[in-house]
Amino acid sequence: MLRTFLKIFLPAVTGAVVVAIWFGVNAGLSSDRRFLLPSPTAVLNAFIEHRATLAHAAWNTSQGALLGFGLAIAVSALTSYLLSLSPLVRSSLYPFLMALQLTPLPILAPICVIWVGAGLKSVALLTFVIAFFPLVVNTTQGLISTDRNLVELFGLYRASRWNQFMHLRVPAALPYFFTGLRIAATLAPIGAVVADMNAGSSAGDGGGLGFQAVIFSSQAKYPALFATAAATCILGFIFNAVVLALAWFALHHWHDSYERTDK
Template structure:
């Protein structure tokens, strides 16, 4: 038990200390300088709002989480699949890779109405936006890993007569896994951002409304404490998804890759 607490303290102690000290300093700053609440609400007010409106805010968080998870899942699956296809041949890569940049640069605001028409407003359209925003890092990082496989090992597979598919599945993809997880870590945060933005463009209002709708409504109605409470929950969601990817990465990589041993 003592060892567990020590490990836990080492891992989570520093960020927790930064969080507590940072919150206290911000509270003190806002109180002493009398910053208007419409510019910066007191952290204590935000915490009280989180407690008082927990049912409403948690329901909105759950809606956002669902869309973000669907978008992230699509990014992971489609992103890796596209990277595998691009890595299969230099010609395919040269022909198609530039167009994947579309996903990174497309302004969601421009295509939101089309997504709303094709997929109907709500979860599907929001998740599609989250996918579009978050897929590129998965493609780019996975591809970088796939084409950086040690050439000596690739030659070895060829010498032993391994097929291209076998080389891809047994050598290049496993070797690229650290890169895949880098892409997934970036995509986890982007999926949440994409979801929140999409919610106030093509999201549902009412029982299924997500944090993006809460933020816009609260901002318009001057409830800055609620705005920041929702922002905190969106951050927590992103952090949770990031943590989950880290956890999976550690499990997958811990026996053979240096990045998962520290």
């Protein structure tokens, strides 16, 4: 009871303190420098004023992020399976997967634009690139970390390779997969926004939050710029909440990480 109360109360207190400091800093700035940190009310007003624009941009960004995220899940599942087959496959593929991850998005962006044109396709492709690596690394690790005793048990049952994969390796890899998914869910919205700034297009009203941030910035609409930042945060929170919920559904029955320690 007290715990439940504190779980809601303490974050609320933190939020209130942050907003209070924010008001204080804003009030302390001289009026000609106040644009550096618009007050919370100014940001809120900008959010309300531009809500239609922001919602539309958020929707466009979500599309790119979801497409790229979904593509990353599908391709990483297949790749992880291949990588789990042998250490030889892993050592011959990992360096190139690393190379993909180590190339910064702003450099990949123009390349993507040359290939598939600016806009949704590029945003989705770049989001895919950034979300793919944590997924493939974690899922592969899960597929090759199966408890040796359980592998021996399946050997005793003369289980086929396919059955061993479906009934043993895949469920055993789920916690690892969800660890990767949680990292990917944090990266995907950020990736989509950065991709949008570098490879987005406003053609056919297709601009996303990244594009909108560039526009507000160039128009010196700073409260609106802060409101755009808030919108990207909200989008990121939604992504993470959905993934956390999925992980909970898949794991809470059996996985130790969901064991209640306050019995």
